[in-house]
Amino acid sequence: MQFEFSADFAKKMDEKDPLRSFRDEFHIPKKNGEEVVYFTGNSLGLQPKKAREIVNQELDDWAALGVDGHFEARNPWYAYHELFTEKTARLVGGLPHEVVMMNGLTTNLHLMMASFYRPESKRFKILCEKKAFPSDQYAIESQVKFHGYDPKDAIIEIEPDPETQLVDHNSIYEILEQQGDEIALVLIGGMNYYTGQLFNMETITRAARKAGVKVGFDLAHAAGNVKLDLHEWGVDFACWCTYKYLNSGPGSISGVFVHERHADKPDLPRLAGWWGHDKSERFQMKPGFKPIYGAEGWQLSNAPVLAMAPHLASLDQFDRAGMASLIEKAQLLTGYLEFVLKSVSEKAVNLEIEILTPESPEERGCQLSVFTHGQGKELFDKLTEEGVVADWREPNVIRMAPVPMYNSFMDIYRFGEILQSAAANG
Numbered sequence: 208m209q210f211e212f213s214a215d216f217a218k219k220m221d222e223k224d225p226l227r228s229f230r231d232e233f234h235i236p237k238k239n240g241e242e243v244v245y246f247t248g249n250s251l252g253l254q255p256k257k258a259r260e261i262v263n264q265e266l267d268d269w270a271a272l273g274v275d276g277h278f279e280a281r282n283p284w285y286a287y288h289e290l291f292t293e294k295t296a297r298l299v300g301g302l303p304h305e306v307v308m309m310n311g312l313t314t315n316l317h318l319m320m321a322s323f324y325r326p327e328s329k330r331f332k333i334l335c336e337k338k339a340f341p342s343d344q345y346a347i348e349s350q351v352k353f354h355g356y357d358p359k360d361a362i363i364e365i366e367p368d369p370e371t372q373l374v375d376h377n378s379i380y381e382i383l384e385q386q387g388d389e390i391a392l393v394l395i396g397g398m399n400y401y402t403g404q405l406f407n408m409e410t411i412t413r414a415a416r417k418a419g420v421k422v423g424f425d426l427a428h429a430a431g432n433v434k435l436d437l438h439e440w441g442v443d444f445a446c447w448c449t450y451k452y453l454n455s456g457p458g459s460i461s462g463v464f465v466h467e468r469h470a471d472k473p474d475l476p477r478l479a480g481w482w483g484h485d486k487s488e489r490f491q492m493k494p495g496f497k498p499i500y501g502a503e504g505w506q507l508s509n510a511p512v513l514a515m516a517p518h519l520a521s522l523d524q525f526d527r528a529g530m531a532s533l534i535e536k537a538q539l540l541t542g543y544l545e546f547v548l549k550s551v552s553e554k555a556v557n558l559e560i561e562i563l564t565p566e567s568p569e570e571r572g573c574q575l576s577v578f579t580h581g582q583g584k585e586l587f588d589k590l591t592e593e594g595v596v597a598d599w600r601e602p603n604v605i606r607m608a609p610v611p612m613y614n615s616f617m618d619i620y621r622f623g624e625i626l627q628s629a630a631a632n633g
């Protein structure tokens with residue numbers, strides 16, 4: 208694709224975009240009366256207009272029916288989580304009985320580790336990323352301590368290259384080959400939240416399983432962003448949140464994938480609750496936990512319907528758009544952002560932009576993380592002042608995610624113009 212940094216080009220790209228109408232299905236925040244350039248869908252996705260209606264439906268049914276809503280609401284609450292199953296399975300490449308929506312992401316990481324981090328005499332270590340998202344670091348450390356180990360002995364961290372900040376996959380395979388018999392679990396992010404590097408989950412899974420190691424992925428930055436084929440890849444488990452790329456609202460419900468090979472293991476240790484109990488007996492309130500076949504067997508509590516409702520609106524959009532089309536558009540949008548960043552950097556006198564995120568579309572989603580050499584926080588503040596919503600990380604990294612669901616090529620052109628004038632005045 209031959210990109211041009213011009214309003215005309217951006218406009219033409221938007222006209223040709225088969226997904227362009229989805230933008231109208233979202234509330235776009237405004238600043239000084241104008242729609243902002245929203246590049247933080249990797250942190251909190253925008254609100255689908257349908258979300259309010261779908262939450263209101265549950266509020267109305269609650270008002271009208273009280274407790275009877277459990278069985279008589281238009282979407283009966285006792286089975287509310289089942290409304291997500293088919294579409295979630297398509298989104299992450301799982302079978303319907305391999306997925307369930309429940310809890311928050313970090314909670315689910317703990318629940319999965321309770322089942323799949325089973326340290327034994329020699330095999331007791333967890334292999335994870337060096338600069339994992341803090342919550343994942345705390346979860347992993349506390350699990351290791353919970354089992355009586357010292358994190359210094361039981362956690363192996365994958366070191367990124369100090370120059371590029373990226374992880375060389377070979378370093379993962381080497382560790383698995385050399386120390387595989389000491390590792391109980393590989394748990395890494397499908398995509399690094401800081402650099403935007405996408406890991407090859409398929410080959411990592413293959414290498415881990417060959418070494419007899421369980422493998423789980425935190426898909427916070429991957430779900431709704433990149434192609435996932437969790438069942439085929441053979442991943443043991445995965446968890447994700449739905450408020451980032453999946454546009455389901457602050458703190459919204461998390462998703463879990465558990466591979467079919469663990470579907471029917473009632474003896475697998477787990478932290479259980481009544482919602483994971485065999486459905487036919489759930490309301491008999493009998494002692495003795497009998498897990499539901501598949502991922503639903505890990506549920507603890509009845510569904511938080513009001514928190515889950517916006518995700519129905521969002522999943523419907525993902526299902527209509529289809530991940531394949533979204534990814535096709537994402538590669539164009541992100542490629543265009545990369546082109547615009549380079550164009551501005553070339554012309555600017557006192558700004559040099561260095562992109563940390565890998566160049567290959569195979570190794571990234573829609574996020575680009577960039578160093579702004581020569582300028583710091585004041586540049587970012589100027590962008591913010593002019594209506595660009597991006598994310599700042601010390602010392603001088605800006606993270607931007609033009610998402611295919613609602614961002615336009617015009618957003619990127621406008622951003623380029625704002626960046627150019629902010630850099631010139633810096």
Ligand SMILES: *Cc1c(COP(=O)(O)O)cnc(C)c1O
Pocket residue numbers: 311312313314340342343396400425427428448
């Ligand atoms: C966003 C994010 C989280 C957040 O965890 P919550 O439990 O949803 O608060 C955890 N891990 C990663 C990798 C993330 O990107």
